[in-house]
Every structure is written in structure tokens, then in C-alpha cells.
Amino acid sequence: MSRALSASTPVLLLLGLASAVGLRVAIGAPSVAESQGAGLVFAGALALVLVAAGWRPGPPHPSSILVGLAGAAVLVAGPLWLHLTSGLTEQAMPLTSFPGWALLIVLIAGTEEMVLRGALFDSCGRVVGPAGAVAVTSIAFALIHVPLYGPAAIPLDLAVGMWLGGLRLLTGSAAAPATAHIAADLCGWWLL
Amino acid sequence: MSRRLGAVILVLAAALLGLVWSAAPQSPPLYDGLANCSGPYKYLNPPAGLGPQHRNPTSGSTVEHVKNGKFTESVVQTKQAPARAPQALIQLGDGAVNLPSGITTVRLTVRPVPPPAPISNGVLDGNVYLFRAIGNDGSSLTLDPKIGGLLQLKKTGQELSARMELYRGGKWVPQSTLSFVNACYLATDARSFGYYALIAPSHESAFLTRYLPLLIAAIIILVLVITALVAIRLSRRVPTVEEAG
Structure with a gap:
């Protein structure tokens, strides 16, 4: 691959990511984080970015799934502690709406991970090395969530982006961060 | 490596x-996710332009029997349709309600009410809810402030910066508010029953917060576009003699 093409791939992926975020915000504002329609469009746009990039996920190795689940346990530890200490013991939402919500979570978190820790990580790694890939994908992960949760979420999302990037490096596969991301998001049903 | x-x-x-x-x-407790609130917010007095699905908010009540002279844990919440989150609820632990002698049952109620007084320090985000505990003799019971209860109000989604307030002593008093990045409600550790509401800052700042996500998204996209242009420019620069050689 030529140097120009090699360098432009992550840039084009970042542009695709930014466009998907812009679409999500335009559809979901002002309650972007609560708009299921905007979330679905976002996941669809990310899937298009993956198709355009020609990235195909390999079959997940069972050990990557296990590492991902352990990674999710760490991500959930803080919210679980808060949940137990704040007395939030009653889940306000009825269980009947869980399947639809969970499916959307899997789609959004899954496509996010395939773009960030899959296609973008691979292409960044070729240009700036693995540490640089972790840095770029962590910053991108934090930035795409700012329109949803505000700048206050940047430190936490940076840390989580690093954690997911570390899982990617440790296992050599996007399956581990994808599993961690999806599992931790799903736990949010019981933790909020 | x-x-x-x-x-x-x-x-x-x-x-x-x-x-x-x-x-x-x-x-924020969780870094990501999708707020699991469903269904339109139902207003006592809907803003102009909202359809019938935003009308007729519900109330809720429950009756608890006193055991051994002590109030036992309970939850009261507004009734909701299947697959819909309640708009208001309070969770009370054991002994949370002060019980005068002779009280055998306690009726807990929550209902949407008009604001008891005009709101001068911001914009009402949704309904005002009145939480009460009534003894079997008709008397109003009080919450033990040492125990309190966890009170939650659903957000309308129209005001990003709303916070929980309690109407006390003739004015609205801000409460310590628990907010969660991807939850559809705000919560507070309530120390008394009474009128609770979510109140956002004035219209001017509410306008800003409404369009803040769009503004931030635009800035992020602009930064990424500039980065892309710079990166493409750098990747196409003329190689130096050393690199060419």
C-alpha cells in the first residue's frame, strides 16, 4: 500500500465516523442519547463506513470473548459500586422493553467497535504503530460521545477507550473490546 | 510486544x-449506552404543538400496613402503560415514615399538580409532582429526614440542564441531584414529602443547552475535517532527497 493511501485510510474512516455522529445528532437533538431512531441510523451509517472500508471481521476466538467479559466486569465495577451505595435498587423500566433496547445496544456498540477497534485501529496501526492506534481510537471514542453526554464525559470515555484499546492489543482481535463494550452497556439496564 | x-x-x-x-x-457512572426511557412524556399542561399522546399524566398510590408499629419499605410510582417507565416514584426504606401512635395503615400517593407558585428561577421541565403519606386517620405523615427516600422524576428530554427542586417555605429550593449520562430520569435523596419538579435554567440558557450538542458536533466534525486535510496534505508532500534516495 502506498504511503498516501495508507495515511488517508484512517483519515477517511475518521471522516466517516464524524459524519455518522453528525447524522445521529441531527436526528436525535436535543435528546441524542435517548433517541432510539438516531441510534439505529448511527449504527447503519457505521456499517456503511465498514463496507466502504472493506473491513471484514474474522471469526471471534473463544478466549477473546472471555477476555472481553472480564474487561466488561472491570467497566461495570464503578457503576455497580455507585448503584449499591446510592440506594438505586428499583429498575423503573418494565422487562418487556428490554429485548428491543438490548438489540439496539448490540448494534450500536458492535458497529462502534468494528469501526474503532477494528478498521480504524488496523489502519492507524500501520501508520502510527499500536500505541498511536490506541491513542487515536481512544480520542475518537471520547469525542463521538461528547454530543450525547457533554464534555463532562470526556475523561471517563478516554479511560474506557484506552481500556478497550488495551483489550484489542492484548488479544489481537476486535472481538474482546466489542464483547466488553456490549456486555457493559447491557449491564446499564440494571445499573441506572 | x-x-x-x-x-x-x-x-x-x-x-x-x-x-x-x-x-x-x-x-457519569457509565461511559456509553442508550437511555432506556420509552414513550412520550405526559404533561398536565402540554406545551403548544404537542399531540394527544403527551396528555393525561397518571397518578399512583399504594397502601402499606404498619407492622409492629413501624413503617416497612415501599415504593409508590405513577401508573404506566406496559413498556413505559413511570414519570415519578419514591422508594422508602424501613422506618422512613414517622408514625404517630394509632396509625395502622399508610397511603402513599404521588400525583401531578399545577405549580403551587410561579417558578421564577427557571423553566419547569415536565410536571410538578406532589408526594404525600396519609395515615388511616386522614393525617399527613412526615418523612424521617434521617432515613429519607430515593425520589426519581423522568426527564422530558427537552431541557438538558434540569435539576431537581423542592417547593419549601414559599420558594423552589434546588436539591442535590443525581444525574446519569444515559438514564431518562434524575434522582434525589428526598428528606421530606411535598412538591418536587425538574427545573431548568432560564429560557436563554435552555436555548443554548438545547443546541449545544449540535454546536459541539459541528466543532468536532470541523476539527476532524481539518485533521483529514492536513494528513492528506502531509502524506502527499514531496519526498526529501534522503527519502528519495
Whole structure:
């Protein structure tokens, strides 16, 4: 691959990511984080970015799934502690709406991970090395969530982006961060 | 090499996570997700332009029998259709309600009411809810402030910066508010029954917060576009003599 093409791939992926975020915000504002329609469009746009990039996920190795689940346990530890200490013991939402919500979570978190820790990580790694890939994908992960949760979420999302990037490096596969991301998001049903 | 680097990054990330959680333990608890609130917010007095699905908010009540002269834990929430979150609820623990002698049952109620007084310090975000506890003799019972209860109000989604307030002593008083980045409600550790509401800052700042996500998204996209242009420019620069050789 030529140097120009090699360098432009992550840039084009970042542009695709930014466009998907812009679409999500335009559809979901002002309650972007609560708009299921905007979330679905976002996941669809990310899937298009993956198709355009020609990235195909390999079959997940069972050990990557296990590492991902352990990674999710760490991500959930803080919210679980808060949940137990704040007395939030009653889940306000009825269980009947869980399947639809969970499916959307899997789609959004899954496509996010395939773009960030899959296609973008691979292409960044070729240009700036693995540490640089972790840095770029962590910053991108934090930035795409700012329109949803505000700048206050940047430190936490940076840390989580690093954690997911570390899982990617440790296992050599996007399956581990994808599993961690999806599992931790799903736990949010019981933790909020 | 990558595995070792991955382990180092995991250690750093774990330390950073611990730091962030300890520095801001109340918000945000989760880093991502989708707010699991469904259904339109139902207003007592809907803003202009909203359809019938935004009307007729519900009330809720429950009756608890006193056991051994002590109030036992309970929850009262507004009734909701299947697959819909309640708009208001309070969770009370054992002994949370002060019981004069002779009280055998306690009726807990929550209902949407008009504001008891005009709101001068902001914009009402949704309904005002009146939480009460009534004894079997018709008397109003009080919440034990040492125990309190966890009170939650659903957000309308129209005001990003709303906070919980209690009407007390003729004015609205801000309460310590628990906010969650991807939850559809705000919560407070209530120390008394009464009128509770979500109140956002004035219209001017509410206008800003409404369009803040769009503004931030535009800035992020602009930064990424500039980065892309610079990166493409750098990748196409003329190679130096050393590189060409």
C-alpha cells in the first residue's frame, strides 16, 4: 500500500465516523442519547463506513470473548459500586422493553467497535504503530460521545477507550473490546 | 510486544478509570449506552404543538400496613402503560415514615399538580409532582429526614440542564441531584414529602443547552475535517532527497 493511501485510510474512516455522529445528532437533538431512531441510523451509517472500508471481521476466538467479559466486569465495577451505595435498587423500566433496547445496544456498540477497534485501529496501526492506534481510537471514542453526554464525559470515555484499546492489543482481535463494550452497556439496564 | 504493550495500557487505563470514578462518583457512572426511557412524556399542561399522546399524566398510590408499629419499605410510582417507565416514584426504606401512635395503615400517593407558585428561577421541565403519606386517620405523615427516600422524576428530554427542586417555605429550593449520562430520569435523596419538579435554567440558557450538542458536533466534525486535510496534505508532500534516495 502506498504511503498516501495508507495515511488517508484512517483519515477517511475518521471522516466517516464524524459524519455518522453528525447524522445521529441531527436526528436525535436535543435528546441524542435517548433517541432510539438516531441510534439505529448511527449504527447503519457505521456499517456503511465498514463496507466502504472493506473491513471484514474474522471469526471471534473463544478466549477473546472471555477476555472481553472480564474487561466488561472491570467497566461495570464503578457503576455497580455507585448503584449499591446510592440506594438505586428499583429498575423503573418494565422487562418487556428490554429485548428491543438490548438489540439496539448490540448494534450500536458492535458497529462502534468494528469501526474503532477494528478498521480504524488496523489502519492507524500501520501508520502510527499500536500505541498511536490506541491513542487515536481512544480520542475518537471520547469525542463521538461528547454530543450525547457533554464534555463532562470526556475523561471517563478516554479511560474506557484506552481500556478497550488495551483489550484489542492484548488479544489481537476486535472481538474482546466489542464483547466488553456490549456486555457493559447491557449491564446499564440494571445499573441506572 | 503488542501483548506487553496491551497489558501496560490496560494497567494505565484501570488507574485512570479509578481516578475518574473517585473524582466524580455520581456522574457519569457509565461511559456509553442508550437511555432506556420509552414513550412520550405526559404533561398536565402540554406545551403548544404537542399531540394527544403527551396528555393525561397518571397518578399512583399504594397502601402499606404498619407492622409492629413501624413503617416497612415501599415504593409508590405513577401508573404506566406496559413498556413505559413511570414519570415519578419514591422508594422508602424501613422506618422512613414517622408514625404517630394509632396509625395502622399508610397511603402513599404521588400525583401531578399545577405549580403551587410561579417558578421564577427557571423553566419547569415536565410536571410538578406532589408526594404525600396519609395515615388511616386522614393525617399527613412526615418523612424521617434521617432515613429519607430515593425520589426519581423522568426527564422530558427537552431541557438538558434540569435539576431537581423542592417547593419549601414559599420558594423552589434546588436539591442535590443525581444525574446519569444515559438514564431518562434524575434522582434525589428526598428528606421530606411535598412538591418536587425538574427545573431548568432560564429560557436563554435552555436555548443554548438545547443546541449545544449540535454546536459541539459541528466543532468536532470541523476539527476532524481539518485533521483529514492536513494528513492528506502531509502524506502527499514531496519526498526529501534522503527519502528519495
